[in-house]
Amino acid sequence: MGADIHGFIECRCTYGTLDEEDSRWHAAIDLDLLYGGRNYDVFGCLFGVRNYAGFRPLAEGRGLPPDVTTEVRDHYESAPDLFHSASWIGWDELSAVDWDEAALTHDARVHEYRYSPEHGWYASGKSFQNLDGRSEGDEWIREGRLMRVGRMTRREAVHEDSEWAPVRATMKSLADVHGAEYVRLVAWFDN
Template identity: 55%
Template structure:
């Protein structure tokens, strides 16, 4: 059984306030499943420490739900009951300052497999390595290249890939309401 991510983008609106003391609270802006429908354990590990096979220092592991989470997001989370775990959140201000070239703290627990398409192209990762070779080891087998390596945050959470619609939405909300007023609240099952 696999692990899936669920959650919502929340925003603390700055429009339509009567004055600085008029704080109406965080609001659910959009469901995560409308922007991201994938299952990427490298991204889950990099961001939240869930299924962290690549050995990242997670950006926002086990924070739980924010104390001021919106009623809609709290209700959505509670509807999962005990099958939900790993609840956490990360703000756009944090994401905007991430060093995406940072490598995992240790070699990936999985062997990286490459196939030739002109150049070698990563085609998968798996736990198979009967010799448990050290970082940087490479070997050819059945026309494929295998490598033990660390993974960068950029490779785990490809900003121009499946996560781009989420990042674009959060970036747009941050441009309107401010970086500190946009966050992603998540949980997992599986």
């Protein structure tokens, strides 16, 4: 059974506010409107969910923010037997990440590559396989595919041109107006 991500980007409005302390958080946009994928590398890198790549999660197990909006809390609490692993991460944190940081361990999955005369070897997927004593850096050919045991970087997990790009772009746009510390992604998962 797969895991899916749910949540909202929240923003604390500061534009046009006389006193920043009087501003409040708003549920700016439902994550379903920006992201329809299931990328366990993103989930593991950010929140520690399905962390097969072995990352030190950036924001694991934080729960809902204490000042989460009512709309977001209501969505999360609408299915208590289904939703789990609530957490959040601010744009200020995401914009300060070292995207070249490697995972703590090699990926639990074997990285698969296919060959094309135009492009050479290109990544075609990852799969769980018995590694038979193989270690990081080992490569072999199986059924015309190059198989590799490797370690990922955060940039490879959350690459800028992936299906995750609209989430990053939306958070950045809101941060450009309201400030990086006033934009956050609140997320949870189901299986």
